[in-house]
Every structure is written in structure tokens, then in C-alpha cells.
Amino acid sequence: MFQSQCITLFSLCALISGYSEEDRVRDLMSRYPLIDGHNDLALQLRKHYNNHLNHINFYDIKEIATDISRLQMFSVYVLCGAQEKDAVRLTLEQIDVLKRMCTQNKDFELVTSTQDSHLKHKIACMLSVEGGHSIDSSLPVLRMFYQLGVRSMALTHTCNTPWAESSSKRYSFYQRQNNSLTTFGRAVVEEMNRLGMIIDLSHTSWGTAQAVLKLSKAPVIFSHSSSYSLCNSDRNVPDWMLKELNRGLIMVNFHSNFISCKREANISLVADHFDHIKNIIGVDSIGIGSDFEGAISFPKGLDDVSKYPALIKELLQRNWTEQELADILRRNFVRVFDEVEKVKRKKKKNFTKHPDSPSASDQHGPSALHILLTAVLLLSTLSLL
Ligand SMILES: *[C@@H]1O[C@H](CO)[C@@H](O)[C@H](O)[C@H]1NC(C)=O
Ligand SMILES: *[C@@H]1O[C@H](CO)[C@@H](O)[C@H](O)[C@H]1NC(C)=O
Ligand SMILES: *[C@@H]1O[C@H](CO)[C@@H](O)[C@H](O)[C@H]1NC(C)=O
Ligand SMILES: *[C@@H]1O[C@H](CO)[C@@H](O)[C@H](O)[C@H]1NC(C)=O
Ligand SMILES: [Zn+2]
Numbered sequence: 001m002f003q004s005q006c007i008t009l010f011s012l013c014a015l016i017s018g019y020s021e022e023d024r025v026r027d028l029m030s031r032y033p034l035i036d037g038h039n040d041l042a043l044q045l046r047k048h049y050n051n052h053l054n055h056i057n058f059y060d061i062k063e064i065a066t067d068i069s070r071l072q073m074f075s076v077y078v079l080c081g082a083q084e085k086d087a088v089r090l091t092l093e094q095i096d097v098l099k100r101m102c103t104q105n106k107d108f109e110l111v112t113s114t115q116d117s118h119l120k121h122k123i124a125c126m127l128s129v130e131g132g133h134s135i136d137s138s139l140p141v142l143r144m145f146y147q148l149g150v151r152s153m154a155l156t157h158t159c160n161t162p163w164a165e166s167s168s169k170r171y172s173f174y175q176r177q178n179n180s181l182t183t184f185g186r187a188v189v190e191e192m193n194r195l196g197m198i199i200d201l202s203h204t205s206w207g208t209a210q211a212v213l214k215l216s217k218a219p220v221i222f223s224h225s226s227s228y229s230l231c232n233s234d235r236n237v238p239d240w241m242l243k244e245l246n247r248g249l250i251m252v253n254f255h256s257n258f259i260s261c262k263r264e265a266n267i268s269l270v271a272d273h274f275d276h277i278k279n280i281i282g283v284d285s286i287g288i289g290s291d292f293e294g295a296i297s298f299p300k301g302l303d304d305v306s307k308y309p310a311l312i313k314e315l316l317q318r319n320w321t322e323q324e325l326a327d328i329l330r331r332n333f334v335r336v337f338d339e340v341e342k343v344k345r346k347k348k349k350n351f352t353k354h355p356d357s358p359s360a361s362d363q364h365g366p367s368a369l370h371i372l373l374t375a376v377l378l379l380s381t382l383s384l385l
Pocket of ligand 2: 266269
């Protein structure tokens with residue numbers, strides 16, 4: 001009661017109770033621990049430490065332990081240059097380093113369902129693959145990633161895959177026209193629905209995003225993108241597409257280039273993106289996807305993981321209610337993940353089977369590996385007899 005009165009009469013309340021705005025933010029964020037849609041720590045672990053976790057003191061490398069009650073979606077990202085080379089191995093190594101970090105460290109916890117995400121005073125880790133090139137056009141690889149704990153995948157990074165299109169023109173792989181999502185691409189979307197893996201459209205072209213929005217039975221996310229109306233970067237989402245999100249989520253990216261389209265930005269400009277998206281589609285579709293560790297320039301006062309409260313404070317000052325802030329901090333994401341898992345259960349009831357087709361490479365006939373495996377199987381069967 002006292003609290004709800006404080007919401008409407010806040011400035012007066014603060015005066016009489018000594019309950020400062022910072023206290024209010026801290027209290028809110030401890031009741032609704034943040035879920036951040038995108039963090040590239042794993043990339044930094046490879047770059048700077050070659051994945052040697054034992055050489056790292058997590059309290060020293062970053063302020064990651066300063067406010068440790070939250071869920072981060074850690075991205076498993078390998079460079080586009082690995083496409084059709086060693087992308088699968090590199091992805092497995094990144095999954096390995098995150099799983100070790102999240103299970104060997106008392107301040108982390110690996111989560112794979114919404115049921116595990118109420119842990120207190122820990123950083124909950126959820127694994128996400130950033131870029132469809134990581135599955136090397138193979139549904140079995142996608143399924144095994146799920147088994148290893150991966151719960152979301154961005155369909156592309158900055159390169160096209162043989163089956164989906166990136167928003168970036170940086171690489172010349174698989175240029176195509178009027179075919180943003182191929183037949184195999186559609187199979188990937190359906191398989192992710194069936195598995196209960198969240199589809200992330202943050203790096204895809206608008207054509208691919210639109211095709212997926214039409215096809216997916218489960219809500220999708222843009223895990224780290226902002227508003228195109230305010231900054232016309234191809235990584236951001238235009239208003240007409242926001243309107244097609246249909247209870248999916250856009251998790252606002254803090255990277256200055258996607259906030260102001262310049263190297264500099266400030267918290268007020270970030271809050272403008274939140275206000276704008278709320279005006280277009282309402283608060284139910286908004287989340288936070290900082291892109292910390294993945295980008296280089298962040299707005300003044302919002303440049304590392306200890307600064308989230310400054311944004312929440314700015315939104316409070318713009319008259320966002322505590323209920324709305326609880327939604328963008330975590331409840332929207334939990335709702336989307338729940339719906340993704342609901343589609344999975346429905347499909348299970350529907351006896352939707354694993355598609356047999358091993359991969360897109362089927363189109364090229366059986367591979368040497370395939371023939372070798374068949375031969376080995378045959379031999380071992382014979383030796384059993
Ligand atoms: C792609 O589709 C657009 C709109 O339907 C059409 O105008 C264009 O000619 C098509 N391009 C190709 C290469 O088929
Ligand atoms: C944020 O940046 C914008 C654009 O440079 C500027 O107009 C605005 O005054 C800044 N706001 C604050 C609070 O510094
Ligand atoms: C917030 O609400 C108060 C009281 O209704 C109003 O005076 C103020 O202008 C509002 N601020 C913004 C940023 O909308
Ligand atoms: C269940 O199967 C029916 C009939 O094949 C299909 O129309 C429906 O879309 C399926 N539901 C899901 C969730 O896949
Ligand atoms: Zn990214």
C-alpha cells in the first residue's frame with residue numbers, strides 16, 4: 001500500500017521518507033532481476049585468454065560480480081570466416097567454455113528453462129548461438145546444440161548462410177534475390193519451434209525477418225536491436241516490422257552506433273528508444289539487450305554492467321511505472337520463453353517428428369563421411385555376429 005502510493009506521489013514520498021530514487025531502483029531491480037538478451041563475454045574469453053578459465057579471476061576482469069542477481073544470455077559466437085570451415089568445432093568450444101564458466105563458479109548458474117531462472121544472487125547463464133553458420137546447414141547439429149543447453153539462435157550474424165540472409169553486406173557469401181528464407185531455412189525455423197529454441201532475428205535482413213515472423217508458431221526476439229526510426233542502422237527494427245512482432249520481443253541494444261548512429265550517445269537517447277517502441281507497440285514487447293563485450297562504444301553513464309540502474313532511473317523519471325519496468329527487466333522475456341516452450345509441448349502432443357533429412361548437404365548426395373560411417377557401422381554389426 002505504502003509502496004503503491006509512493007509510485008504516484010513519488011517526489012513527495014522521497015521527501016518525507018528519505019527513500020531516494022536510487023533506493024527505489026535498487027529495490028525494484030532486486031525484486032525483478034534483470035535479464036539481458038545479449039552479452040559477448042565468451043568472445044572476449046577466447047580473444048584474451050584462449051579459453052583458459054583457470055587463469056582468470058572473474059572479479060578482476062570486469063565488474064561482472066557487482067550486481068550478480070540477473071540472467072545474461074551469453075552468446076556463442078564464431079566469426080563468419082569460419083563458415084563451411086571449422087564453425088561447428090569453434091561453436092562447440094565456445095559452448096564448452098561457457099558451460100565451464102557457468103558450472104565451476106559459485107556466482108554463476110546455467111539455466112535451460114524458465115523454471116530455473118528464479119535463482120537469487122547468481123548470474124544465470126543462458127546459452128545462445130549467434131549466427132546460423134554455426135550449424136553448418138545441419139538440423140542434427142542444431143538438435144545437438146539444444147541438447148548441450150543452447151536455448152536460442154540468431155539465424156544469421158553478419159554473413160548470409162546458404163538458407164537465410166543477413167542485414168549486413170560485409171561478406172559476399174550466398175548472394176540471392178527474393179529468397180530470404182529457403183526451404184531449408186523454413187525447416188530450421190520449424191525445427192527450432194519443435195525443439196523449443198528461441199528464434200533471434202537481430203542480425204537478419206528485413207526480408208528474412210518478415211518471412212520468419214509469418215512462419216514461426218512461437219514468438220521471436222530481436223535480442224540486441226534498437227529502433228530504426230531513431231537511428232537508421234540496418235541492425236535496427238523499423239516501425240512497420242515492430243507491428244508484426246506479435247508478442248515477440250525487441251531487446252534494446254545500448255551500442256552508441258545503434259542509438260544515435262554516431263560514436264557518442266547518452267542515457268537520455270537510449271531512453272528515447274524505449275519511449276518510441278513503447279509508443280508504437282506497447283511495453284509488452286520490450287526488453288534489454290545491452291551487447292556488452294560485443295560492441296566498442298557505449299553511451300556515457302551506461303558503459304558497463306554496473307550501470308543498468310542509471311537507465312531504470314531515467315525511465316522512472318519519464319513516468320514509466322514499476323509494473324512496466326518489471327516487464328522490461330524480466331517478465332516479458334520469461335513470458336516469451338514460456339510461450340516458446342508451450343509451442344514445443346503442443347508439437348510434442350501433435351507427434352511432430354524430427355525431420356529425418358540430415359542436412360542441406362543431402363542435395364549433394366551422400367558425403368564421404370556418410371559412406372565411411374555406414375561402412376564402420378556395417379563392420380561393427382558383422383563383428384557382433
Ligand atoms: C523480386 O520480387 C519483386 C517484388 O515481388 C519483383 O519486383 C522483382 O522483380 C523480383 N526480383 C527477382 C530477381 O525475381
Ligand atoms: C544527449 O545527447 C543529445 C544529442 O547529442 C543532446 O541533445 C542531449 O542534451 C543529451 N542529453 C543529456 C542529458 O546529456
Ligand atoms: C511525469 O508526470 C508528472 C506528473 O503527472 C508530470 O508533471 C511530468 O511532466 C511527467 N514527466 C514526463 C517526462 O512525462
Ligand atoms: C498440429 O497438427 C495439425 C495438423 O497437421 C496442424 O494443422 C497444426 O498446425 C499442428 N500444430 C502445431 C503446434 O504444430
Ligand atoms: Zn550481434
